[in-house]
Amino acid sequence: MHRLSSIILVIVGCVQAVAQSPHGTSLKIDCAACHNPDAWKPLRQTLQFNHNETDFALEGIHQVTDCKACHTSLVFEDAPSQCFSCHTDIHNMTVGNDCARCHTPQNWMVDNIPELHEQSGFPLIGAHSVVACTECHISETNLRFNPIGNDCVNCHRDDYEATTNPNHSDAGYSTNCIECHDPLSLGWQAELVNHDFFPLVQGHDTHDCKLCHQTANYADASPECVSCHMDDYSATKNPNHTEVNFSTQCEQCHTIAGWVPAAFDHDAFYPLLGAHKAIENNCIQCHANGYENTPNTCVGCHQDDYNQTTNPNHVSAQFSTDCKLCHTENAWEPAEFDHDGMYFPIYSGKHKDKWNLCTECHTSASNYAVFSCIDCHEHSNKAEVDDDHKEVNGYTYTSTSCLSCHPNGD
Numbered sequence: 001m002h003r004l005s006s007i008i009l010v011i012v013g014c015v016q017a018v019a020q021s022p023h024g025t026s027l028k029i030d031c032a033a034c035h036n037p038d039a040w041k042p043l044r045q046t047l048q049f050n051h052n053e054t055d056f057a058l059e060g061i062h063q064v065t066d067c068k069a070c071h072t073s074l075v076f077e078d079a080p081s082q083c084f085s086c087h088t089d090i091h092n093m094t095v096g097n098d099c100a101r102c103h104t105p106q107n108w109m110v111d112n113i114p115e116l117h118e119q120s121g122f123p124l125i126g127a128h129s130v131v132a133c134t135e136c137h138i139s140e141t142n143l144r145f146n147p148i149g150n151d152c153v154n155c156h157r158d159d160y161e162a163t164t165n166p167n168h169s170d171a172g173y174s175t176n177c178i179e180c181h182d183p184l185s186l187g188w189q190a191e192l193v194n195h196d197f198f199p200l201v202q203g204h205d206t207h208d209c210k211l212c213h214q215t216a217n218y219a220d221a222s223p224e225c226v227s228c229h230m231d232d233y234s235a236t237k238n239p240n241h242t243e244v245n246f247s248t249q250c251e252q253c254h255t256i257a258g259w260v261p262a263a264f265d266h267d268a269f270y271p272l273l274g275a276h277k278a279i280e281n282n283c284i285q286c287h288a289n290g291y292e293n294t295p296n297t298c299v300g301c302h303q304d305d306y307n308q309t310t311n312p313n314h315v316s317a318q319f320s321t322d323c324k325l326c327h328t329e330n331a332w333e334p335a336e337f338d339h340d341g342m343y344f345p346i347y348s349g350k351h352k353d354k355w356n357l358c359t360e361c362h363t364s365a366s367n368y369a370v371f372s373c374i375d376c377h378e379h380s381n382k383a384e385v386d387d388d389h390k391e392v393n394g395y396t397y398t399s400t401s402c403l404s405c406h407p408n409g410d
Helices: 002-021 058-065 114-119 153-162 225-236 298-308 384-386 398-403
Strands: none
Touching: none
């Protein structure tokens, strides 16, 4: 019985081996789609296999290509799907291995060269639109298209070095040719030199380059006003720029039309209103220590006024140094203190008209941060107040506790 079982297993294995497809495990179509019932060969005259249902649809020249040209073995899934797997790269990897970027399955002709250059960041415009590929892409086979860079000087270094009127090298001209030359032009015309990086208008409207470019190196000219006008700054006496330490950023007061009239937009830094407006021409009163880093907060200039005020004493009362909380820019008096809005309503509500002097609540004349509720409250009897609050969690007989629960005096 054991011998019979072994024989059966051998027979089953042989049948399975004979029935196994030579085309691999991925091909799931019916054999009759390609083969005749009489024999495996020859194949059916008209194959019923739709190649477009695979991962590689047959388009263009691939529709008439012999199957064996791509399927070199009977295992069809082993056929490569990348162009370079079947087609020799005659460009020697200078344009990558994605043939479909330039070619189509219909033919090898390339009809999208301008678009390809735009994708690479170098559009074929101006003189570049009428030159042959090999004038830029020089190789021994004319089929290598090594990247040569998108900067003009990559191709035009010799033109740059050979130019003598003016001498680009000696003058230190930029090698970015489009700063002076129009890429849309068919030649090197430079009538429209692009000086937009420093517009030559009004006071700078000159064609004498040497007025600003005083060295052989045109690249070392600074766009900062003071780099050319330091002598003007130092020689100015009305007002004396050096003594009052005016900023050397000339454009803060002057325009490129001329030195005068000069206007300083003080509003851009600190608007001059009220009492400050009255002294706007006496700059030194605020800028006694120079024009740089002048404070723009009230206390930055008025700390002495704050310290010396005794009625009331701002320091001992620990008043805020933000002067505008009580004062206006017109004058120190009259002054208004928004006690109701900021701290506790004494000009409205139940406390209105119930007091005469600040010291009735502020028991420490040297410190207005100290206040008392229990000294003048109608329930100042501690025992009575304790009895009224016996059900209140966290109650204590202190003025700060009163305020925490009765912030509006209710």
